[in-house]
Amino acid sequence: MRLPVDHIGYQGPDIEALCRQFTALGFRLLGPVQLSADSGDDEPVQLSAHIMFADSYIELTALSGPAPGHRLNRWQQSSPAPRLLLLRCADAAELRERLLSQGHSVSALMQAQRCLPGEPQRLARFRWFELLDEPLPGMLTGCVEQLTPEIVFAPAAAGHPNTVHRLTALYHRAGELPPVLREFAGGSIELRTDRHAPSAGSFITGVEVAAASLQTCASQLQKAAIDFHRDGDALHIGAPAAGGAWLKIREQPC
Numbered sequence: 001m002r003l004p005v006d007h008i009g010y011q012g013p014d015i016e017a018l019c020r021q022f023t024a025l026g027f028r029l030l031g032p033v034q035l036s037a038d039s040g041d042d043e044p045v046q047l048s049a050h051i052m053f054a055d056s057y058i059e060l061t062a063l064s065g066p067a068p069g070h071r072l073n074r075w076q077q078s079s080p081a082p083r084l085l086l087l088r089c090a091d092a093a094e095l096r097e098r099l100l101s102q103g104h105s106v107s108a109l110m111q112a113q114r115c116l117p118g119e120p121q122r123l124a125r126f127r128w129f130e131l132l133d134e135p136l137p138g139m140l141t142g143c144v145e146q147l148t149p150e151i152v153f154a155p156a157a158a159g160h161p162n163t164v165h166r167l168t169a170l171y172h173r174a175g176e177l178p179p180v181l182r183e184f185a186g187g188s189i190e191l192r193t194d195r196h197a198p199s200a201g202s203f204i205t206g207v208e209v210a211a212a213s214l215q216t217c218a219s220q221l222q223k224a225a226i227d228f229h230r231d232g233d234a235l236h237i238g239a240p241a242a243g244g245a246w247l248k249i250r251e252q253p254c
Helices: 015-024 092-101 179-184 214-223
Strands: 003-011 030-037 046-052 057-063 081-088 110-116 122-130 140-146 164-172 190-193 204-211 229-231 234-237 246-251
Touching (some): 015 057, 081 204, 214 234, 214 246
Parallel strands (some): 204 246
Antiparallel strands (some): 030 046, 030 110, 229 234, 234 246
């Protein structure tokens, strides 16, 4: 079985600052909105915005304050960086049981939801679990089942001023991936080794996306006074201007 990447998540101490940064890069954001667990326990508040593509997305998230019991609290005061990597599965409960039977350590099955902007108001629901054994350094890794994919990946949710239309690759620090990721990670978004990555920090060091027009991307970046350089068919933006991981934009037709 090969599980595609559902989404990568960036976490920072200030959700508004994170949203401004990605808006300046030319992305259209949904949110931020509150992410609510089905338990009804809304403390602490987790706020998330979403950059949608046809079959994957980028999440921007932050906590409203210190939250000792929250899974993301460990990075609450850290600089923005990729902190979440979720693989998509068809049945989270079944996959969790299978991994347990194989001796893997996983969290309890959790369910959550978020409101999508627009009228009428719609709820995007999902259930997921965290992979606890051999986690990626500096990241939360897990598997998610989208319970409302027709809402989450509705065509109207995608489309960005910079013409970026899909995620193509995630670059990570040198080192072997945990067995679960080696066995299950697959799909159109590749996991590649970043040979020039530092030895510390978030495990994901760079993100590659495809855009219909590099000229449009360059115009967006120039308008926002964001430094970048062009190398052949790609634009490169440094990590400080792109949520803590460098961003490579390649020109590819939709």
